[in-house]
Each structure stands twice: as C-alpha cells, then as structure tokens.
Amino acid sequence: PADSKGSGDSSSTSSSGGDALPNTTGQKTLDAIEANTGVDGAKKLLAMWTATPTTIGITEPVKGKIPSGKKIAFMNCGVEVCIALGKAVKEAATVLGWTVEDVNVGASPDEISGAWNRVAAGDYDGVIASGLPSVLFADAVDKLKKKGVPIAECCVADDNPGITAIVGDSTVPPTGKQYAAWVAADSDGKANTLWVGSADFPIIATLKSNFDEGMKSWCPDCKVADIDIPAAEIGTTMPTKIAAYVRSHPDVNYIALGYDGFATGLPQALQDAGVADKVKFIGDDALPMNKQMVMDGQQGASIAFPIYEEMYAAVDALARTFVGESVEPSLSMMPLQIYTKDNINDPSKFEPLVPDYKEQFMKLWGK
Amino acid sequence: MTTLTIDRRAEWKRRLSFSNLSVVYILVALVVFFGVWKTDLFLTYDTFSGMLNQNAIQALMALSLIMALSSGVFDLSIGYVMSLTSMLTAYLVSPQYGNLLPSSAIAIALAVALLAGVVNAIVVVIFKIDSFIGTLATGSIFYSAAVYVTDNVPISVGTSTIRSLGSWNVASLGAPVFVVAVVMVVLWYLMGHTPTGRAVYATGLGPEAARLAGIRTKRIQFTSLLVSALVAGVAGVLATAKFSQGSAGVGAPYLIQAFAAVFLGATLFRGSLFNAVGTVIAVIMLGTITVGLALAGVVQQWVPYAFQGLILISALGLGGLRRRPKAPTAAEVEPAPSAEVPAQPDGVPTHV
Amino acid sequence: MTTLTIDRRAEWKRRLSFSNLSVVYILVALVVFFGVWKTDLFLTYDTFSGMLNQNAIQALMALSLIMALSSGVFDLSIGYVMSLTSMLTAYLVSPQYGNLLPSSAIAIALAVALLAGVVNAIVVVIFKIDSFIGTLATGSIFYSAAVYVTDNVPISVGTSTIRSLGSWNVASLGAPVFVVAVVMVVLWYLMGHTPTGRAVYATGLGPEAARLAGIRTKRIQFTSLLVSALVAGVAGVLATAKFSQGSAGVGAPYLIQAFAAVFLGATLFRGSLFNAVGTVIAVIMLGTITVGLALAGVVQQWVPYAFQGLILISALGLGGLRRRPKAPTAAEVEPAPSAEVPAQPDGVPTHV
Amino acid sequence: MSETTTVDRPIEQMPLVRIENLSKTFPGQRALDQVDLDIRVGEVHALLGQNGSGKSTLIKVLTGFHAPDDGVRVSVDGAEGAFTRTGPSPLDGEVLNVRAVHQHLGLVPQLSVVDNVALCTGYLRAPGGRIDWAAQASLTRELLARVGLEGLDIHAGVDVISPLERTQVAIARALHGWSEGAHGLLILDEPTAALPAEQAEDLFTLVRRLRDTGVAIVYVSHRLDDLVSIADHVTVLRDGRSVATTSMEGLTHDDLVGLMLGKEAAAKAHAVVRSHAVEDGRPPAVVDGKHGRTLRVSGLVGAELRGLDFTVAPGEVVGVTGIVGAGQDELPYLLVGARKAAAGTVEIDGTTYDVTRLDPRRCAGLGVALVPADRANEAVLPQTDITDNITLPRLRLFSKGGWLRRSSERAEAVRWIERLFIQPQDPGKLVTELSGGNAQKVVLARWLGVARNALLLAEPTAGVDIGAKSLIYSHLRAAAAEGLPIVVCSTDAMDLEQLCTRVLVLSDGRLKAELTGADINEDTINHAVLSATEASA
Numbered sequence A: 001p002a003d004s005k006g007s008g009d010s011s012s013t014s015s016s017g018g019d020a021l022p023n024t025t026g027q028k029t030l031d032a033i034e035a036n037t038g039v040d041g042a043k044k045l046l047a048m049w050t051a052t053p054t055t056i057g058i059t060e061p062v063k064g065k066i067p068s069g070k071k072i073a074f075m076n077c078g079v080e081v082c083i084a085l086g087k088a089v090k091e092a093a094t095v096l097g098w099t100v101e102d103v104n105v106g107a108s109p110d111e112i113s114g115a116w117n118r119v120a121a122g123d124y125d126g127v128i129a130s131g132l133p134s135v136l137f138a139d140a141v142d143k144l145k146k147k148g149v150p151i152a153e154c155c156v157a158d159d160n161p162g163i164t165a166i167v168g169d170s171t172v173p174p175t176g177k178q179y180a181a182w183v184a185a186d187s188d189g190k191a192n193t194l195w196v197g198s199a200d201f202p203i204i205a206t207l208k209s210n211f212d213e214g215m216k217s218w219c220p221d222c223k224v225a226d227i228d229i230p231a232a233e234i235g236t237t238m239p240t241k242i243a244a245y246v247r248s249h250p251d252v253n254y255i256a257l258g259y260d261g262f263a264t265g266l267p268q269a270l271q272d273a274g275v276a277d278k279v280k281f282i283g284d285d286a287l288p289m290n291k292q293m294v295m296d297g298q299q300g301a302s303i304a305f306p307i308y309e310e311m312y313a314a315v316d317a318l319a320r321t322f323v324g325e326s327v328e329p330s331l332s333m334m335p336l337q338i339y340t341k342d343n344i345n346d347p348s349k350f351e352p353l354v355p356d357y358k359e360q361f362m363k364l365w366g367k
Numbered sequence B, C: 001m002t003t004l005t006i007d008r009r010a011e012w013k014r015r016l017s018f019s020n021l022s023v024v025y026i027l028v029a030l031v032v033f034f035g036v037w038k039t040d041l042f043l044t045y046d047t048f049s050g051m052l053n054q055n056a057i058q059a060l061m062a063l064s065l066i067m068a069l070s071s072g073v074f075d076l077s078i079g080y081v082m083s084l085t086s087m088l089t090a091y092l093v094s095p096q097y098g099n100l101l102p103s104s105a106i107a108i109a110l111a112v113a114l115l116a117g118v119v120n121a122i123v124v125v126i127f128k129i130d131s132f133i134g135t136l137a138t139g140s141i142f143y144s145a146a147v148y149v150t151d152n153v154p155i156s157v158g159t160s161t162i163r164s165l166g167s168w169n170v171a172s173l174g175a176p177v178f179v180v181a182v183v184m185v186v187l188w189y190l191m192g193h194t195p196t197g198r199a200v201y202a203t204g205l206g207p208e209a210a211r212l213a214g215i216r217t218k219r220i221q222f223t224s225l226l227v228s229a230l231v232a233g234v235a236g237v238l239a240t241a242k243f244s245q246g247s248a249g250v251g252a253p254y255l256i257q258a259f260a261a262v263f264l265g266a267t268l269f270r271g272s273l274f275n276a277v278g279t280v281i282a283v284i285m286l287g288t289i290t291v292g293l294a295l296a297g298v299v300q301q302w303v304p305y306a307f308q309g310l311i312l313i314s315a316l317g318l319g320g321l322r323r324r325p326k327a328p329t330a331a332e333v334e335p336a337p338s339a340e341v342p343a344q345p346d347g348v349p350t351h352v
Numbered sequence D: 001m002s003e004t005t006t007v008d009r010p011i012e013q014m015p016l017v018r019i020e021n022l023s024k025t026f027p028g029q030r031a032l033d034q035v036d037l038d039i040r041v042g043e044v045h046a047l048l049g050q051n052g053s054g055k056s057t058l059i060k061v062l063t064g065f066h067a068p069d070d071g072v073r074v075s076v077d078g079a080e081g082a083f084t085r086t087g088p089s090p091l092d093g094e095v096l097n098v099r100a101v102h103q104h105l106g107l108v109p110q111l112s113v114v115d116n117v118a119l120c121t122g123y124l125r126a127p128g129g130r131i132d133w134a135a136q137a138s139l140t141r142e143l144l145a146r147v148g149l150e151g152l153d154i155h156a157g158v159d160v161i162s163p164l165e166r167t168q169v170a171i172a173r174a175l176h177g178w179s180e181g182a183h184g185l186l187i188l189d190e191p192t193a194a195l196p197a198e199q200a201e202d203l204f205t206l207v208r209r210l211r212d213t214g215v216a217i218v219y220v221s222h223r224l225d226d227l228v229s230i231a232d233h234v235t236v237l238r239d240g241r242s243v244a245t246t247s248m249e250g251l252t253h254d255d256l257v258g259l260m261l262g263k264e265a266a267a268k269a270h271a272v273v274r275s276h277a278v279e280d281g282r283p284p285a286v287v288d289g290k291h292g293r294t295l296r297v298s299g300l301v302g303a304e305l306r307g308l309d310f311t312v313a314p315g316e317v318v319g320v321t322g323i324v325g326a327g328q329d330e331l332p333y334l335l336v337g338a339r340k341a342a343a344g345t346v347e348i349d350g351t352t353y354d355v356t357r358l359d360p361r362r363c364a365g366l367g368v369a370l371v372p373a374d375r376a377n378e379a380v381l382p383q384t385d386i387t388d389n390i391t392l393p394r395l396r397l398f399s400k401g402g403w404l405r406r407s408s409e410r411a412e413a414v415r416w417i418e419r420l421f422i423q424p425q426d427p428g429k430l431v432t433e434l435s436g437g438n439a440q441k442v443v444l445a446r447w448l449g450v451a452r453n454a455l456l457l458a459e460p461t462a463g464v465d466i467g468a469k470s471l472i473y474s475h476l477r478a479a480a481a482e483g484l485p486i487v488v489c490s491t492d493a494m495d496l497e498q499l500c501t502r503v504l505v506l507s508d509g510r511l512k513a514e515l516t517g518a519d520i521n522e523d524t525i526n527h528a529v530l531s532a533t534e535a536s537a
C-alpha cells in the first residue's frame, strides 16, 4: 500500500505539471538532478524520490559461478543501524549458502583494532563492515590483504587500498542533494536552513557540500547556516542547542540533520522552546525513530537508508572477488527515497526500498 | 532584643553570603548577563519553561543521588538503571511487544528499578563491596539487561497512550517538571526536617558515631540505594514517555552532570551537605550555560565546555564546597570481618 | 628457627590465599575456561600478544591513577588529558598543520599534559576544591581545548614518521606494551620500595598525621596530579601513534575501566593499597573477558557486560577490597586556614 | 524481653541489669571472655582495667554496637532478655533507658551540635512529623547549660568546636531524659579524658545526683582518683576476663592499681611512678651535659598565645598547663610550625629560628619532635602496621640506594616494641587494632626516635592506663636524663607532677605563674590553674 500511496502522492506534489520522473538509480538520477533546476525542479525531484524505487542499481550479472560455503565476518558496531545491516548481510549470505559471524567491534579505538586483528587472525573468507575509518585498524587490513581476504565496507570515506569495495559511496552525493530538493520544494523556495553536522561523522561533510550545491541550484536565494556539535551530545545537549539556535535565529524555518540520530529528543526540545511550529526538519538514514516522528508529524521528512540493497551489494562485491571479477558493478549508485508522512509502511523497522530487491539480486547471482 | 536583632542580622548575612549561595549568585549573574546580551530572547517565559522542561530529567537523576551520597555510598549505576527502565517501559507498552497499559508497564518498570536497587544494596551493604566499584559492576549488569531486551535496538512506544504522559503539560511545563518538584520537596522535607533525614546524614558523615547513637546505618544505606534506583527508574519511565521510545543508551549521559550538580548543590544552604534544593538550582545553573550560550549564538563547540569548567571552578572555589561531604564505604560502617572496628576509629579527637 | 619456618609458611599461606590473590585466580580460571573451550584459538601467542597490545593503553590509563588515588585525590580528568595530547600530537606532526618531528611534537604534547596536571593541582591543592568535582571541571576545560584544536575534527598524522612508532614492535609487542612495563616497574618501585611512595600512601591514609610527621602532603598531592596527567598524556601520544590520528573523543572511553582496574588491583598484594602490578593484572583480567568471549564466538552484546559485572563482583566480594582506600580531599590535608603553614623549601630533608 | 520469669530473690536486691557469660571474639582475638556483671540501681559501677582489657568492648556490647558471642544470658529487672540485634542497644526499650558517653564521644563531625544531641535523645517533632527545630534548639541549650556550656553556637558543626566543648556536648546529650525515679542505665567511658579538673568535679556532681534519683551508672576511667571519689562498686577486667568485683568502700588509689595490674606488676609500676616523687628530690636538671641543647622560646604569639618566653635546659622537663584554650594546647604545634605562629623565635641546638618559618618537616630534620594530642587524627595512620607508624618520619634512615629496607624497619620496630612493652609484640600488627594505650606507645616510639634536640608532648597520657603511664613516664625521664629538653603541655596534673621540674601556668595566652620544686603536685597545680584563670577573667 505504501508504494501506491508514495507514487500517487508524488504526482500530486509535482506542481510543475511535468511528467513524473521515474525513481531510478545511476546516471539517469544524476541527469535528472542536473536537468531540473529552480524550485520547480526541486519539486519534480522530490516527487521522484517520494516514489518507490524500482531498481537496485546494479545491472551487471556475476559471470562466474559463485562458490558457496564461504565464511564471512560482519563487524558489528552494536548500534541500531549496524544491527540492521548485520541482519541484511545474513539474509544476503544465506541466498549464496554462506555463513556470517557477527563480530562485536566495541567502541574505543583499542577495542576496534583488537576486533579487527582477531578477525585478521581468523579463518574468514571475507569481511563486511560499516562506517569505521580504517586508520584505526590499518595493520589488520594489511594482514587481510596479504591473506587475500576481501573487505567490503559501506558508509565510510576511506582510501585504504586494502579495502576491496566501498559500496554506496557513489550514493552519498545524491543523498546530499535529496536534502536540498526536499527543503527547496517543501518551502517553495523560501527556506532558511540550519545544517547540523558533527565532525565525529566524516561522511556528513560530503552530504553538506552536496546539500549546498543542491540549494544553489534549486533555491539560490535560500540561506544556509551550519553548526557542528560533538556526537557525544546526541540526546542530551544537542537538541537543546539546536532549539536555542532556532529561537535566536527567528528566520530559520528548516533544519537539516547530518544524521537522523541527531533527532533524538529534538521534537521535544523544539516544543519546549516554543518553536516546534515554525520549523521543520529532515535527516538522513530514517531510523525507525525518525520514521515514527515523520508519521507523527514531528519530523518533516527522512531520507531512507537502503540498508538491504547496500548489504546485498557488499555481498555482491565479495562474490565478484571470489570469482575473480571486477567489483566495479557493486559500487553502483543505490536506490534513493525520501520518506514523508505518506509513503511509510512500517515505522518500527528498517525496510528495503525496492520491493523485489531480493529477486533482482538473485537474478544477478544466477540463483 | 537588641542582641536578637543583631543575631538575626548576622544570621541573614551568613545565609546570604556569597560562600553560602555562590551558585545562586552565579545563576543570577548568568541570567543578567544573557538577559542583557539577548534580552528579547532570553528573558521570556518560553526560555524559562523550556529550561525547566529540558533539565527536568537531568534534575531527577541528580536528585536520585542525594540520599545515597548523604548516607556515604556512591551509586554509579543510576544511568544504567534509567536505561533499563526506559527500555522496559517501552517494551511493555509497545503494541509490538508487551502492549500493556502504561500504568501496568510503569509499575513493572519501577518494580524492576527497585530490584536493581536491591541488587546494589546487597552488593554494597551485605557483601560490603566498596560502593564506587561495586555500583560500577552492577551498572554493567543493568546495562547488560537493558541491551538484552531487544539486543540494543531502541523500542518505539508506537501508538501507546504513554505518549499522552509525554506531551501532557500545564502552562507549558511537562510532567517531568512536576515530578522533579515533588521529589525535590519530598527530599527537602525528608533530609532537612525529619529524624530519618538527619540519620542519613549522620550515617554518611560519621558511620561509627551514628551506629553508636543507635542509628541502623546498614538499613539506611540499604534504603538509600533503593531510593536512588527508584528515582532513576522514574527518570527512565519519563524519558520513554517524553521521547516516545526506550533505548539502552539513554541513561549514561546523565551520570556525570548528575554528580556535578549534586556536589555543586552541596555548596548551597547547608554547609556542604548534599541537599535537594541546592541540587536543582545547580542543574538549572548548568543548564543556563548551555541555553544561554546557544541563544547568544555562540556556535564554537569548545566554548560551552570551557565555560562550564570555569564556572564550576569559580562556584566551588569561591563558594563553600571545598570539602566534599565524604562518601566512605559501607565497609566503614560495618567493617570487614578482619577488622571490626573501622580503620579510622573516630572523627572526633579523644583529648586536647 | 622452627618458629621462623612456621611463620614463613603462614606468611606464604596468607600471600597465596584467595582473598589476597582473587583477581589472579580468576584470571587463571578464565584462561583455563577459554583455553579449554577454544584451545586452538585462545592458547596462542597471537592471542597473548594481541591481548597485551590491545590493553596497553587502557593499562597506562589505569596506572596513571595510582599515585593520585593513593595520595587521596581523584583525577577524573585523565580521559580528557589523553584526548588533548592525542589531538595535539596529531596536529603537531601532521604535514597539514604543524609538520614537526615526532620528537618535538611529543615533547610539546607532554609539556601540555604537565600543564594540565598543574591546573588540576592548583584547583585541588591550592584552591582546595574537592578533587572529585574539581577534576570533573578541569576535565571539561581540557576537553574544550581538545575540541578547539580543529573544531572536533580528527586529525590524521598523514605521512609523519610518528607512524613508525605506532607500528614498531618486538615479537609482535608494540611500543605501548613496553611503556606499560616500564611505568609499572617504576611505580612498583616508587610506591612500594621508596620513602616517597610510603609518604604518598601516608598522605592518602592519614593526611594530618602525615603532615605532622613531616611529609609535605600538599607537594605530594601536587606531584601526584602531575604524574596522573603526564601518564595520561603519554597514553594520548601513544594512541595517536598507534591509530595514526588524533581525536578529541579518544580518551573518555578509557576512564571507567581505568577506575575499575585500579580498585580491582588494590585487592591484590598490598592489603587494599592501590598498586601497579595488581592494576595491570586487573586490566588483563578484564581484557581477557572481552577477548575470550569474542574468540569463543559469543556475539550477543549483553553477554560481555553481564560477565564483566559478575566477575567484578565476585573478585571484590571474595577478594580483599571491601574497604576502599579512602580518597579524601585536599582540604582534609590542610584542615583550617589558621593551621596553615607556608611551604618551606629550605627544610632539612629527613625523607622523601 | 518479652517473657518474665520469676527469680527467687527479693526485687530490691535484684540487679537492674545482670549479664552472665558474656564473650566477644574478634577475628584472632577474644576481647571479652565469660564476663559476668551485675549493675544495680543507684550505684556507680566502675569498670577498671588496663588498655585493651575489654572495657570499651563490653560497653559497645551493652549499647548494641557489637553483637556478643553465643551463650550470653542477660536479664533486665529480672526479665530475661536477649542480645539478638545490633543497632540500638538491645537493653534499651520500654523497661530501660540506656544512654552512653562513648570513649571517643561518638559525635558526628560536620553535623551541628543540635543534631548531635538529637541523634542521641531523639528529635522533638512538630505536628505533622516535622522536626521542631526551635524546640530542639532550646532543649539543646538547656542541656548544654546543665554541663556549664553556654553561648555555644549550637548550629555549628561539632568539628569546629573545641575538644572540651565536644566532650561537654557528648555528656549533655547523655543527661537528657532522666526523670525522677527513671529506670535507666547511664554509661560513661572515659568522660573526663578531655576535661580539666574543675569540669570533672562538676560532672561528678551531676553523676551523683543522677545516681541518687535511681539511675544505674557504669563508669570507666584511667584516672583512678576519679574512681575513688565517685564509684560504689568496681569490676576489674584483665585480658577480657572479670577478675574481681568489689565494693569501693575503703579502696585507695594504690589498691586499685593492685587490682588492675596484679600485685607484682603493680609494685613495679608503683615504683616507677613514684620513683622521684620524694618530697624535694626533683631529678637534677642536667644529667649528662654532653650537649648544650637548650631550647629557648621567645616572643611566641599564636592564635591563643599572646607572647611567651621560656627556656628549657638540657635534661629539663618543663610542663605547660592552663585551662583549655589558655594557650598550652597550641604551644607545641606552633613550635614545630604545624600551626601558623604570628611571631616568635626558637633556639634549637644553638641556632635561632624564626618560628613563623618552621614546619613539621624542618623540625623533624632539626631533631625536634611533637607528640600530638589527637592520636586518631594526628598521629596514627590507619591501614598500616606498627612498623610503618614508627618509621614514618625517618624513612630515609631505613633506605639504602633508594630502596626501603623493610628488614631494618622491622628491626627498629622490634626494638621499640621491646623497649616500650608494646602489645601485641608483632611489628606487623595493624595499628588501628591496638588498644588506645598501645597505640599511644607506638606514637611515642615514632617521636622518641626523632627527638635529638627537643621533645614536645601534647597530652601525652590521655586515655592511657596507669601501667602504660608509668612506662611512658620512665621513658621520658630516661630521655631527659640523656640531656633532651622536654616540654609537656598537659591539662593532666598527674603528668605534670610526675614528670616536670618546672611548670608554667598559662591563662589567656600569657604566663601567669611558674611552679617549681615542692609546688609541683596535683593540688597546687590545679589550684594555680584555677586562680590564674580567675585572675584574668
């Protein structure tokens, strides 16, 4: 039902009257971003992104026969997103007859490097990880590379040549654009946005620069300011600071959160500060919390995180390595979607964006 | 009559002195400072109510420590007790899991908080393990329990009516503010104006002397640990209601500020005794720094930390709390079997 | 002669008793447990060296606390001192910023760590602010400074040769392991076998008695706070070398475990006195839990926390540390202004 | 105390409290061994015994602080009771009121006088259960007035009032609630340890009055003359056993010493104590004139002292006394720089020092030692053993090449254990597990080791039993005989009489009288203190 709602809605939001763009991936998406300018362009793009995506992005099948029985280590950071990623990895691995072992990576640099070193010393055939810069465990990456064990990561900017594939990397720039499209379209070109970043998540910087580019294109007169807040303040003083900023800058009417987790306690803080009604916010990653907030009308929109598609892509990258093929196809742009009140199906959990993602991958894998 | 007047005057002078009220004066100075800097923004009811709403749960966490610290035990587990009850409450009311009425869920969550308090009390009072390290250990266990519920995945309360508790308010003041007010008044009365409260202080300040005076110090420490867990449990329930979700990570961030506020609050009013009113004022003072700077548009990340550090040092240095009401261990009350008399025979000298 | 032999036997019995060595016995039990469970994985040199490498910085942080706690002061700022020196070292060696030689950068970073120690000492010893809350406040300032460097953005050391320090090793044991060994031996010698160490313990155990016995308690507490900051600073430098980056968030996670290890270590050997060897053993014991469970393939997140909590309680409950070596405040050393004595640098030294 | 069993003796003769077969075992030590004790209404029952004989332990069992070993039988007013709980006294209840002044007073520092009184007496409540602070304050003032303490800031913490005031507060709170004919037990454990003679007299008057209204009183003191003047019965404890219970009728000071120590030991102690108390036979000022180590103090001004000059010749023992606050209590602390002097000089071993620039460390280096008054807080190091405590100020001497040599420290400790008869003779014994008298000997050993040029003592024998006192006296005399100048600052006239060749009487911070020769006896000293105080009032 969500799918139909989403697509139905997208056509109606599209006030420019033009044809609805299909929510696809890759070059077509980039072209659409390029081609549509001004507020109307933003509205078209928003309509596109609120619709349900139909393709997983990867089109090239694996040529060789993917071996089964591989043993994969999943480096689990333990937070909600990582747990969801782990589930997706397991699902994908099962399709190929692989086993996955969760490895707790812990929080302090020593724990992280310790966990990686144990994996490097273990008998794994491949490693999948998310979000951690490899400077903390460069020695383990070296060891794995020497042993010929491929590593697929997502959600991180890293240039360590020992890492076989960083999936979803090409998805980050358009994700930054998604923020801008929503803000520009939703405000009808009258947004004054506060961008909330945190240096603790380096990927946010890329999102921000793409957000800025997008705003230049779709809302050249809109103002953007930004603040940076340590991640340690999530849920404690971060919401207080954001709310106070909004109060002290009465012109601000949009907030863009570099990560959806920053919304913890934010609706209440905005309420407490008496500014809940004059400001809307958007964030990226659509944690269940955010989906619920969007449904409750507390959050304006949330950019979906294609957790399933991306972890299937990571498995895809390992599969290609095992049969000796290039991982290039696995690095394709992932599907994109913006959740609004009207296109959320189940707010209690992460969901795949492409309804038949599994079948599409199985086809690529010859299953 | 004259002497009486003079005494009164001296008494008032002492009461109003900077060293007795440093935190209050600093709070006033902050309000004036930010009030002058950003008058329209800062001196509004919104700022006031927002400040109270924003700091209510922090205040509750700080208040949870008062009895335990006064009776001479650290409770470092409160953050995790809060996490545990937050998770549990969410789990129990969530349509996806427990689907219970909020009232039943809250009752169960608070019962579990009490149970956590019992565990703490057994470890500290019965096993006589030093409270500092003992509650670090139990905290680890409570956190483990909180993580266990859904493997560390936060739980949304979904459509549960507990949301109405989270959004309920009077004159923009939410439920947690009123809970804080009640807990503060109860603690103020109990600690300052009942024999029980005085016995709690005596237990912390001079465990052996207290026992010689017939005070059941073990029972007092036991109860104090129940109270700290229970109040932290209430904070967990309120957090779940307020944020519409429970999470295992929710409690820990409150711990350090809670200690800072309680110690800071002890500089107020009662000559270095931990007290409820001082604690709440300290929480508000610390909260004012955050909000004031943010309203003033100070966005540099390092500023609030430096500010808070410097203000703390000024308040403590200029104010009263040079000597921490010492928080010895339960063992000092009922010494380990090998040395039944505490190491320090008595705080009071025997002779000139 | 007979009595002497019997005495020796009794002495050895006491020394080897569970209550004197609980942590060691638990460590042995854990090694046997995991060794039997996962023989091939666990009982290897890799596991051994990995264990030491992984826990070296944690051990250093724990060791940093020994002198301060023994002299009766808490230092809660060490995590942030570590963060500050980590950031600074990275900043100074990074080709993008300071581009200094590692040696100069390290010297500057350690000088700043010492400066942080001086700030702590001034707050605690000179201003007589309670160390628990005082170092919470200074910690906030040090964190602020760490954030200030690059607005909380981690700094990569880039191509700096400090990387070679990070990857240097002998028999797979990295530099931090050897630093820990050196610091441990120095502290073992200093605290256990020199007049200075005895004076430090005396300062913590009976500040006024120590002062009257001619011990410069203020100077000792002052120095202890310098040492804690310096050792934490070394940890920060090593972290930057090891991880090739500095970050403001690196230090805080080590704090709680450091306290747990020091208190746990105090159950060993020296009758409830904080000591270096016990501390390192405690760090290893706690590390064994993490590594053992991970190698055994236990992935449930809640398990290690529960395990650690239970093991801590068993070690403490069965072992010696029921009574915490009390950590009174600087103010207790120098009781009243009227009794104040200016530091007398030209006294005839009888000791220390 | 639920069941009443009839006893075959008439009620009048029945003791208020009867304890039989009371034992208390600490790990490794039996502090009380099958003690029987009868306490009767209208009597003052003294407990007598050396340091460590178990007196305080007995009291702590009676007040519920310690649980006794199994096997004890207790009856109150003929009704059998049981020591089933600790906490409030197991004897305390509807039948019997129990109040105590504990050996270390049992006050809670940092809590106010009002609270310290109320913790013991119970708080007065206003309607609604709230403490009636106003009523509580007036009750406190009333009680303090009864022990002669007026004008005290009752809201001040007891840690900031003087030691004398603390003792008065502890006594005052134990005096509350004894109405005419009240059934009660009042326990006083060395209440006069910090009281000057005059105050002690007042206390005796109060105690006698209470006794006469029907309160049973248990009284512990090492001041045997106190017992002679106030006790009706005495129970003697030796090594935790009750070795005698007898009427005080006709017993003298010397009889008590005999009861306490056993005949042989008593004779020895007696000989030491009285050795030089021959009419005019003061010991010579200088026995061994090898060193001219005169201690010369001039212009000493402190918080209480307003200018004091005196000289102590080598081998001389000078006593300094006065009422509490007269200046003798701060004198030794000023001289070693432990408290800040405003002005003054002191000549040590021929060199003159500005007192304001001295500190304890420097003084230790100069061979000037202070034995402080407050053993628990100023001298003893908790959690450490006898050895650690003795060698603390001289650790350098026991280290070689930077290593502390435990064996030579131990040897030193053993030397002192033997010289001062410290019990138990175990250099590894934790000092906090020693009885008061033995702990004091450890402290003395520490400082005798340091004192090359002067020894200053503050209340050196407070709480020390007569046997230990005699030992301490003889060691101080021996030290003096070697030419050491000694200053004894004490309110205990017996110390002064036994030790001093000269006694300075202070009042209001100034020297008011100087006693020498035959004038140095307890009566004259007490009298001089009194008249000096009155003169300056």
Ligand SMILES: Nc1ncnc2c1ncn2[C@@H]1O[C@H](COP(=O)(O)OP(=O)(O)OP(=O)(O)O)[C@@H](O)[C@H]1O
Binding pocket: B338, B339, B340, B341, B342, D026, D027, D029, D030, D031, D049, D050, D051, D052, D053, D054, D055, D056, D057, D058, D103, D433, D434, D435, D436, D437, D463, D465
């Ligand atoms: N808590 C305890 N643990 C172990 N031993 C103890 C304890 N309390 C007292 N003792 C020991 O019990 C014995 C009796 O001590 P107690 O304090 O009753 O003596 P006392 O007669 O009151 O001596 P004093 O005259 O010095 O006050 C002493 O040997 C003492 O060391």
Ligand SMILES: Nc1ncnc2c1ncn2[C@@H]1O[C@H](COP(=O)(O)OP(=O)(O)OP(=O)(O)O)[C@@H](O)[C@H]1O
Binding pocket: B192, B269, D112, D114, D115, D133, D134, D155
């Ligand atoms: N702990 C205490 N010990 C002795 N007297 C006290 C104590 N607390 C209060 N008082 C006295 O009781 C009276 C009332 O003091 P109290 O502080 O309770 O005033 P209050 O108006 O109730 O203020 P608060 O709001 O702090 O309770 C004062 O005379 C005070 O000196």
Ligand SMILES: O[C@@H]1[C@@H](O)[C@H](O)OC[C@H]1O
Binding pocket: A154, A155, A156, A167, A168, A169, A171, A172, A175, A203, A284, A285, A304, A305, A306, A310, A334
């Ligand atoms: O698409 C992903 C984006 O949603 C997340 O925030 O960062 C990693 C990207 O791959």
Ligand SMILES: [Mg+2]
Binding pocket: B269
């Ligand atoms: Mg008041």
Ligand SMILES: [Mg+2]
Binding pocket: D055, D056, D057, D103, D189, D436
């Ligand atoms: Mg006694």
